[in-house]
Amino acid sequence: MTKDILCDSGVLISLTAGCLDNVLHFFAEKNNMRFVIPPSVEYETVTRPMSSNLRKHLFSAIRIKDAIHDGIVVVVDAKVEDEANRMMNSANNLFYIKGKPFRLIQFGESEMLALALELGIENILIDERTTRMLIEAPFKLKEHLEEEFQINVMVNKNSFRDLTSKISQLKVIRSSELIMLAYEQGYFKNFENMQKDALAAALFKMKYSGCSISYDEINSYLSTVR
């Protein structure tokens, strides 16, 4: 049986930019995992860079296109536009600053969430911090906004209930955890006595590529592995 995991554009970008996208192939072969993306993620990570000749991002785009061609990354077009719009509206009416709703997320991000619900996929791979916090800790996000803007943030209870009832059961994994899991499954064994060094280097590479992980988290995990 295949195990589906929904994937955001940031994860694909970070993995390909770090030349670590073979991790996707590794899990597909070893654990029968499929990495599902909506068409908007394919457009953003493959079609647009290639059609607009965004030279800096072409190699990443080609690698993702190759993974789609190999069936490792699967594009699923479900009709989730209405639900995605509803979720985007709830998220963008969740917090009020100075009496005005605060725009938190855009359609591509709510489409990911709506697709997860529609396909019944519980696990989502996401490196983007705001959407992750919206799922895992919306009140922490509120506190963060208050600290950043030095202002009271009001919560719209209806939007909060509507959103959390839909997304709070989702399980979020970042690309960094995927790399850690790959290490535990022997992905780095070809590096022999440098396996742990390779893991550390890969994790720092993911961090510098924009994965929302802290140095403390990386060091905390590295301290637990031999």
Next chain:
Amino acid sequence: MDILRHLIPYISKIVSAFKKRDQRALRKLNDEVMKATAVDCEQVCFDVVVYSYVLSKIVSKPRLLGPEFRSALISIEHVLDRIEDAIESGNKEEALGLFFELQKAIGRLEERDPRFVIGLVTKGKLKMAATLYAQGISLGVAADITGLEKQEILDYAGETMMFDRLKDEKSIAERMKIARKLLSD
């Protein structure tokens, strides 16, 4: 309209500081306008923030202040005067169009002596996008507002301490428990 009224004192000072080639004043104004307008989420505010930063960068580069760049700098000043007028008269659409003209005028300044793959305006937008993302706006919204690729913003954000400043709700051990479950289910 309200938002433009809010911007008037800043834009006047920005234009004046640029004409005096006062980099410190421009950087200070960039910080002030960023703080004052961050929660408004209005394109015209973002433009004022981005270009106050870009103008400070121009003024900080002695090579761009030489006589061969004089006409390009004067063109920038002319566009700035028109932006100030548009903001003072409450014409948001005109101001937004003029910021696009300002981008072209700055591009003409840079094309005489190109040094980097990305221009000053893109650099300013990147800084702005990464700041918005760090403040709590999503990556997608930051990309929408600035018109930049997510990958560019991620690269920039990855080199900041934004992910270290906010303590995570879950420990890495808890996160790995979830990840391992993915294989055992």
